[in-house]
Amino acid sequence: MSAAIETSGLGKRYGRTWALRDCSLAIPAGHVVGLVGPNGAGKTTLLSLAVGLATPTTGQVRVAGGRPAGSAAALDAVAFVAQEAALYRNLSVADMLRMGRSLNRRWDAERARGRLAELDIPPGRKVGALSGGQRSQVALTLALAKRPELLILDEPLAALDPVARHDFMSALMTAVSEDGVSVVFSSHVVAELERVCDYVVVVHGGRIQVSGEVEELVAGHHVLTGPSDQADAVAQRFPVVRDRRTFAQAHLLVRASDPDAAPPGWQRHAIGLEELVLAYIREPSASALPGPKPAPGEQVAC
Amino acid sequence: MTTVDSSVPGRGGALPRFGLVWVTWRQHRFAFYVLLGMLAAFAVLMVAVGLQARSTYDQLGLGRCASFAGDRCQRLRMELFDWYPQQFPFLFLLLLPAGFGAITGGPLIARELETGTYRFAWTQGAGRTRWLLTQLLLIAAVLAAVAEAYGALYTWYNAPLDHVMRFGFGDYLGFELGGIVFPVQTLLAFVAGVFAGLLIRRTMVAVGAVFLGSFGLIAALVFKLRRYYMTPLVTAGKISPRDWVVGRAYVDPTGHLLDTGQSHILYVKYLAQLPSSGDGPSVSYRDWLQARHYTIVTSYHPAGRFWTFQFIEAGWMGLLILLLGIATVRLVRRRIG
Numbered sequence: 001m002s003a004a005i006e007t008s009g010l011g012k013r014y015g016r017t018w019a020l021r022d023c024s025l026a027i028p029a030g031h032v033v034g035l036v037g038p039n040g041a042g043k044t045t046l047l048s049l050a051v052g053l054a055t056p057t058t059g060q061v062r063v064a065g066g067r068p069a070g071s072a073a074a075l076d077a078v079a080f081v082a083q084e085a086a087l088y089r090n091l092s093v094a095d096m097l098r099m100g101r102s103l104n105r106r107w108d109a110e111r112a113r114g115r116l117a118e119l120d121i122p123p124g125r126k127v128g129a130l131s132g133g134q135r136s137q138v139a140l141t142l143a144l145a146k147r148p149e150l151l152i153l154d155e156p157l158a159a160l161d162p163v164a165r166h167d168f169m170s171a172l173m174t175a176v177s178e179d180g181v182s183v184v185f186s187s188h189v190v191a192e193l194e195r196v197c198d199y200v201v202v203v204h205g206g207r208i209q210v211s212g213e214v215e216e217l218v219a220g221h222h223v224l225t226g227p228s229d230q231a232d233a234v235a236q237r238f239p240v241v242r243d244r245r246t247f248a249q250a251h252l253l254v255r256a257s258d259p260d261a262a263p264p265g266w267q268r269h270a271i272g273l274e275e276l277v278l279a280y281i282r283e284p285s286a287s288a289l290p291g292p293k294p295a296p297g298e299q300v301a302c
Numbered sequence: 303m304t305t306v307d308s309s310v311p312g313r314g315g316a317l318p319r320f321g322l323v324w325v326t327w328r329q330h331r332f333a334f335y336v337l338l339g340m341l342a343a344f345a346v347l348m349v350a351v352g353l354q355a356r357s358t359y360d361q362l363g364l365g366r367c368a369s370f371a372g373d374r375c376q377r378l379r380m381e382l383f384d385w386y387p388q389q390f391p392f393l394f395l396l397l398l399p400a401g402f403g404a405i406t407g408g409p410l411i412a413r414e415l416e417t418g419t420y421r422f423a424w425t426q427g428a429g430r431t432r433w434l435l436t437q438l439l440l441i442a443a444v445l446a447a448v449a450e451a452y453g454a455l456y457t458w459y460n461a462p463l464d465h466v467m468r469f470g471f472g473d474y475l476g477f478e479l480g481g482i483v484f485p486v487q488t489l490l491a492f493v494a495g496v497f498a499g500l501l502i503r504r505t506m507v508a509v510g511a512v513f514l515g516s517f518g519l520i521a522a523l524v525f526k527l528r529r530y531y532m533t534p535l536v537t538a539g540k541i542s543p544r545d546w547v548v549g550r551a552y553v554d555p556t557g558h559l560l561d562t563g564q565s566h567i568l569y570v571k572y573l574a575q576l577p578s579s580g581d582g583p584s585v586s587y588r589d590w591l592q593a594r595h596y597t598i599v600t601s602y603h604p605a606g607r608f609w610t611f612q613f614i615e616a617g618w619m620g621l622l623i624l625l626l627g628i629a630t631v632r633l634v635r636r637r638i639g
Contacts, residue, residue, distance in 0.1 A: 103321060
């Protein structure tokens with residue numbers, strides 16, 4: 001299966017700070033990928049590298065089936081919706097569309113016009129006079145009109161109110177089901193993920209911490225609850241993501257693919273995606289990545 | 303859906319014809335209208351006053367003057383000189399290359415970076431290099447044409463006066479506006495503006511810095527530096543009217559050129575021997591010097607050097623424009639983000 005985004009040894013340094021470091025990642029095509037992490041984790045940097053706005057300090061990025069990021073072939077196949085929908089505010093929506101058409105080899109003008117009509121966005125209105133929700137819909141329309149293979153969105157929801165968020169995500173999902181486009185979007189709001197993503201990448205401190213399909217991640221993690229005095233023994237057997245102990249009881253979030261892994265006297269609970277992601281973000285030394293399994297508790301260069 | 307699909311060109315298709323040209327036009331058309339409006343106003347002024355100047359020239363009968371050695375023609379030409387509106391307002395023309403260049407060049411990249419729109423513009427299929435080159439070349443072409451038009455209009459307006467006064471070629475606006483250096487200066491300020499905007503990433507700071515910098519450079523060239531492009535010729539004889547005089551000096555009877563200090567001492571000596579006011583006829587400095595076998599020599603650039611000077615200035619500025627342009631393109635390709 002071809003990869004939507006593929007990085008090897010990718011790193012980006014701004015001045016003396018590494019925004020992203022030693023990052024090797026392969027996101028398969030055909031997913032809706034949530035890229036999550038706290039502010040300043042390196043999400044925007046990773047996406048900038050993927051769309052070719054930034055050049056890597058080390059390593060390389062390939063997108064949409066092996067095209068070098070930023071190359072002419074990649075620019076044709078990848079559409080980008082930047083943070084806060086970076087459009088020309090003094091231009092009308094219609095002019096913005098014409099700009100998109102003028103700058104691209106593939107352009108589906110029909111569809112762009114249709115989408116805007118459906119959304120009741122007047123083409124004569126200046127982009128700067130639109131509401132935040134409308135503006136991001138215009139940005140999405142422009143991106144989809146390119147008929148991309150890969151759609152990358154940087155914090156598309158950050159500036160939107162709850163209703164606009166909902167509308168935006170359903171517009172995005174409609175596009176995904178119609179076109180089969182791969183989507184990668186970043187967000188620092190973890191709650192949104194569960195509904196829309198089937199693949200999650202967690203970035204923290206400039207490193208990739210978790211990368212995998214949502215189903216597998218959720219199925220592969222459990223919370224084990226049992227007596228505290230046995231906790232150390234259990235922790236020896238599984239990679240522990242989060243270790244919470246009270247006087248009598250221990251709650252261990254462990255990574256274990258075997259659903260019957262609970263030792264006698266322990267209870268096993270399933271865990272939701274949001275809780276799982278938060279647990280990883282709070283525990284920077286834990287990681288869950290495909291490929292060779294890392295030793296428990298050891299930090300892994302992504 | 304099939305109808306929609308067939309309207310979508312496949313991969314490997316070409317970019318729309320004039321797509322980037324339209325984008326450039328759409329982004330800069332306001333500036334273009336302003337530029338054109340200013341040029342139109344200037345043109346109206348130049349043509350109106352230029353026509354009047356020509357009728358004055360004819361009324362005075364200056365066409366019949368073969369030379370201006372005679373008293374009558376000398377008087378007529380001073381009359382025309384006085385008729386011409388005060389010349390100094392046209393010194394504002396010296397501001398134009400710096401102004402036009404900085405105002406169009408400074409925001410070109412800086413505004414995209416400042417507002418974040420580069421993230422849209424540079425992730426489209428056309429790519430940032432093509433985007434940048436189209437913008438640079440089109441705007442440069444328009445600026446050069448507008449600047450040259452200013453030059454042509456002023457030169458036409460000033461032609462009657464220039465014909466009778468025969469200024470030295472480097473002495474007045476004639477050199478700025480009568481050749482190719484005016485558009486070249488404008489382009490230099492433009493490219494410098496684009497480059498500075500890319501480095502500084504702040505529109506207003508880039509515009510201000512480049513305006514002051516380029517105006518400073520041009521003023522320095524006009525008033526101080528340009529004369530050193532070539533070594534001036536030196537003569538003790540007469541020079542022709544279009545020659546550009548850049549200095550006078552004295553040679554003592556033994557044939558040594560006096561430096562400034564010595565010349566000053568000489569002049570002080572002359573002043574000291576002058577009779578106090580009203581006491582008989584005083585001798586002129588020139589005669590006084592001649593009586594002591596001093597000669598006056600003139601250093602000058604002969605009129606034929608006009609185009610040489612134009613090409614020297616256009617040459618080094620052109621090289622700088624090219625270097626800045628290449629640096630801008632390379633930086634945009636590599637360093638943004």
